[in-house]
Amino acid sequence: MTNHTVLDSIALGYEPVWNRARELAAVRLGVRAIHPEAVDAAHLMQALGDDWPESAPVLILSVDSPRLLQQTLACEPVHNTWIEVPGSQFEQPETLARLNAAARRGHRLLRHTDLESVRDQITAPADARSMVRLSTADAQQLLGTPRPRLPLQDRVVEGVASQVLARHCLDEAGAWGLLGWPDDDVLYAHRQEPLNYDAVVIRQILLAIGDEDCSIEHLERLVRQDPVLVYRILLLVNSAAYGLRHDIASLRHALMMLGFKELGRWLAEQLPGSEPDQDLHPVRYAMVMRSRLAQHLLATGSEDNLRGEVYTTALLSQLDRLLHQPLGDLLHRLPLSGRVYDAVLRRDGPYHPLLDVARAQGEASQLHRLPAVCQRHEVSLEHANRALIRMLATSRDHASRKSERMM
DSSP: OOOOOGGGSEEEEEEEEEOTTSSEEEEEEEEEESSGGGOOHHHHHHHTTSBOOTTSOEEEEEESOHHHHHHHHHSOOOBTEEEEEEGGGGTSHHHHHHHHHHHHHTOEEEEEEEGGGGTTOSSOGGGOEEEEEOOHHHHHHHTSSSOOOOSOTTOEEEOOOSHHHHHIIIIISOOSEEESOOHHHHHHTTTTSOOOOBHHHHHHHHHHHTSTTOOHHHHHHHHTTOHHHHHHHHHHHTSTTTOOSSOOOOHHHHHHHHHHHHHHHHHHHHGGGSBOOGGGHHHHHHHHHHHHHHHHTSOTTOOHHHHHHHHHHHHHTTTHHHHOSOHHHHHTTSOOOHHHHIIIIISOSTTHHHHHHHHHHTOGGGGGGHHHHHHHTTOOHHHHHHHHHHHHHTTTTTTSSSOOSOO
């Protein structure tokens, strides 16, 4: 009989939660039990590190097993972590008593329910916050005239499929955050022309360049927050204007060849035409999260140049959504390695498994597929799950100066 550890007995997937500033506020971590007999909540909490970092986004544990959920509620709470609980458990005296006991123990609870069922409630039992699902009728009502006063204040909202509705929930109705983001609708509004650079990222880079203590590693982290900027810097240094003898496929090498002064001058010229639409930030940052996950799926201790190439590969694999051109046309303008072309265009080669597993972990509704994807690529569930936990734990500070190693 095979002995399973907790991390090779579950499948973990993630969904970002975006706040009113369009920044990452929380991550819903889906937990699907693959070998239920080998899973207990105490070991799951230990695998999360017992004390989720204060600098990380709030972690929302969404456990698919009722038995594992009850065990989790009986464990000691993990800092900066919420536990998602089906709304039906707040309606029965017996289960509500257990939830009140968990709240007294220090657990933060998130009641998951339909908006209709809590329409007339201002607060939830057991000091819980609510995550409410919007129906099609709810969405139509919210966007009607006059706008109704539905109870979204300080709640997490699920099921927002349009940019207009996202803006209303966050900016007018006072929602705490949105689970997921209407990427397709936001990008559709920009369909007439390729997206430009992220104005916020450019300002961060210019500020860093002005700091005499700024390192090339820190600068690279800032640049790679914007997929379009990464692509166009690589285009720039390989253009005839620079007349370099050798092709440059590495972002860090490109930044070194440009130098801080030249990069700052070029970015200052780009700033007036940069993209001010803050609704694009969740679209870009979701791409960054997937790219970082692909990077973390590399074996521990991999060299920085390899980690950098995997990150760039994952980032470029999503570039067609931003620039509205076929990926082949975009990538063949760059002197990339065959490994990059194989992974992105042919779905083959050594980097393809990393991209495929990262993609599967970002599709929380398809989490049941993850074990098969991992098995196909000979990646253990434990390795995939550990990579995801590491990525999420550093999702807010990956561009900080706390660590110079690529994260």
